[in-house]
Amino acid sequence: MRAFARPLFGRRARLRWIHLILGGALAMPYVFVGAVVVGPAAGGAHVFSSLALQLASFGVGLPLAALTSLFPLTRPLETAAVRWLCGVDADRLADGPARGRAAKGRTAAWFTLHLGLGGIIAGMSLAVPPFAAVLIVLPLAAGLWDTRLGLPEVFDHAWALALAPVAGAASLLALAGCAAGAGALLARRAPALLGPTPEDRLAAAEARAADLAVRNRLARELHDSVGHALSAVTLQASAARRVLDSDPGFVREALAAIEETTRRTVGELDAVLGVLRDGDAPGTAPAPTLAADLDGLLRRTRASGLKVSATLGTAPESLPPVLSREAYRIVQEGLSNALKHAGEGVTVTLRVEVRDGHLEITLTNPLAAAPGPRSAPRPGGGHGLRGVEDRARLLGGTTRAGPAEGIWRLHVRLPMRTAARPTARPKGPP
Incomplete structure (x- = not known):
């Protein structure tokens, strides 16, 4: 019933x-x-x-x-x-x-x-x-x-x-x-x-793709900013500990670099997390660019004990903002890789120049003769070069990285014309 x-x-x-x-x-x-x-x-x-x-x-x-x-x-x-x-x-x-x-x-x-x-x-x-x-x-x-x-x-x-x-x-x-x-x-x-309908499915797919692009960009920002900061702070603290009694001046410089690195990273982290909070506006931390912070990035990296020789073939202030921002992240990731994997006492060579309508970024360093503390891989690592490739591809550029004749070489080539299309970048943090 x-x-x-x-x-x-x-x-x-x-x-x-x-x-x-x-x-x-x-x-x-x-x-x-x-x-x-x-x-x-x-x-x-x-x-x-x-x-x-x-x-x-x-x-x-x-x-x-x-x-x-x-x-x-x-x-x-x-x-x-x-x-x-x-x-x-x-x-x-x-x-x-x-x-x-x-x-x-x-x-x-x-x-x-x-x-x-x-x-x-x-x-x-x-x-x-x-x-x-x-x-x-x-x-x-x-x-x-x-x-x-x-x-x-x-x-x-x-x-x-x-x-x-x-x-x-x-x-x-x-x-x-x-x-x-x-x-x-x-x-x-x-x-x-x-x-x-097919139109509805296409619109939904585009919305999912846009959301995925934002998530991928947030992941790159977190990896490049926080990952570099943690690597730099770890090595700065390690270098300061080794010369604590013999070179107080270097220790003070390393501690100042740690303070500056953490302060900047907290600002960038707040900007990224602001996008993730529902109903919360993105943070107001300025976007790091070559024009704004290349000197500071090099100074903080050198405070870690890594020797960096930089040659600029173009004025960073002349670069378009979008290109300058992405180039900064690429240089930051290249230096972060050198901090983690290069041997003791090596010199990293950085060259930034404009050639044939392209911005070319080249970082080289001698390969470590034997694995050391810096060259030991960390769990969950290995995404830095992929992030560099993603940034270059989004701007229409190319990336080449790998060992050659006893050196490690990272070469990125970015077209200057991409700066005229800032709206192509998915909405996200600066």
């Missing part, structure tokens, strides 16, 4: 019934407009006194409903109603207004179907229960039917009176069955008519 009643009166069936009644309520304004058209066409007859004229008004109003479904809010509202009342999975439905002719046509078809079936079920829900109640109690009030109810003459017969309650109960079951069937039909057609 429960298995029979659940499809007709279960929670899902009741919610779908409510959805249909909402469709009937939405259809009423269109029916009234249709009545204004049908009434004069029928010679001024009262539309709601005739079932045929009511159906005609309903038929005139449905095309009007299809036209108004083109409003942008129609699909989001219908999708929300279907998700909550029809039990359709959210991932099978499209979000946002309909885009393109195909999506608008499907929305119009759905809206017409919803209002059409909803109007029929809502009308039945208003008419059938009172009629069924009369039939159920008719045997108990048989003496009243001829004077007050005006029932057909068939109920003069005793067998008709005896079957009246059965007919009333059957009418209620038929109403529930029609409502359940119409609700199931709408739930089955909803993904096809309200589901994502």
